[in-house]
Amino acid sequence: MNYQVLVDDLPEIEIYLNEPLSKYTHTKTGGPADALAFPKSVGQTQALLSKANELEIPVTVLGNASNLIVKDGGIRGLTLILTRMKKMERHENQIVAESGAAIIEVTKFAQKNSLTGLEFAAGIPGSVGGAVFMNAGAYGGDIKDVVFGAEVLTRDNQVIYLNHDELDFGYRHSSVQANDQIVLSATFNLEVGIANKIQEEMDHLNELRAQKQPLELPSCGSVFKRPEGHFAGKLIHDSGLQGFQIGGAQVSTKHAGFIVNVDHATATDYLNVIKHVQETVFNDSGIHLETEVRIIGDDPQN
Incomplete structure (x- = not known):
């Protein structure tokens, strides 16, 4: 598929080809998007979807790319980031x-x-x-x-x-x-x-967040859903996994429910840490941690 047709047919819309998504994700990881568009209005979003439907290419929406892991193989088709629509x-x-x-x-x-x-x-x-x-x-x-x-x-x-x-x-x-x-x-x-x-309540909650969460490092936010009757962070902590690291991805030493990018991590590093955490916690407690973070995209080509 030649994605240049999107750029040619929709010149009023900001579109990049073969764009690394690591520039936009909060983890600073992720492979390239075949085409990445930043619509500024509902009309532009509809124009992009219409063209993608016409060309029979998939459309993926990233939002703010915060609670998200994009695999290292990237995303095929058209990817939309809607952060220009912010009225x-x-x-x-x-x-x-x-x-x-x-x-x-x-x-x-x-x-x-x-x-x-x-x-x-x-x-x-x-x-x-x-x-x-x-x-x-x-x-x-x-x-x-x-x-x-x-x-x-x-x-x-x-x-x-x-x-x-x-x-x-x-x-x-x-x-x-x-x-x-x-x-x-x-x-x-x-x-x-x-x-x-x-404002006082907002300041109070932000202070709690800063004390408990590793805001100073790239992360995908809370990785796992809260299991009924338990807290994911405590289960991970109790399994002795704080500080566990594969590649550049580490279970945060500040809050075990977060995985942080401490040294040029890849998305594959993140996924391997998640898998290890899930297996270890299940072996220790019998509880399966479901991911809250959205995991999308293709595996890297070997």
Whole structure:
């Protein structure tokens, strides 16, 4: 497939060919995308999907590429990063934010508008689209608690609106994920609060995050889902795995639920550490740790 046709047919859209995804992922790992596009609007996103459907090439959406591992073989077809779509508006007690807006920026926007309810998300590094896609959460809050609805793009290029119930949120799950749809924007239902109190809570949670999480090193965030009745980090710690390292990927010595890039890690290093952690914890406790991080792309060619 000659992906130059995308560049030629859609000159108004920022598109790169054979682009290393390690430049964009939070782990600083990942192979090349055949074509990587940065649409700035719903119209441009639809134009890209239409062209990809016409050419019969797959489309992958990365969001903010935070809770994500892209394999070293990269991603075939067209990859979209929606971070150029980041407008936010307030409508009374609601905030409408485009998919590519950083959740952290939405929490700041809410605080400036004296709207409370999003404080728990003040340190989540993902985008609005990614947060809705996986029902992101932290410190006792989940995105499902505050989302009123979302505008999404179906794979046959139809823009539809899903209300809260239709989003069918579960633990790190949504109908958008199940149906392989693309979030375009989300509406957050908040309450009027006191700006300085909101800021205090955000500062408190960010301080806790900084104390407990290895924010100073590249990582994919929380690697494993929380097993019922347990904490993944404690199980990993109890198996003596903190500091375990393959290549440049290491189980964080600060928080066992994180794997950090300490020395030019590859995605394969990450996946090998994950596999070892899963096997060791299962042998020690009988509990299988499921990955929360999204793992996509092709294995490297030998």
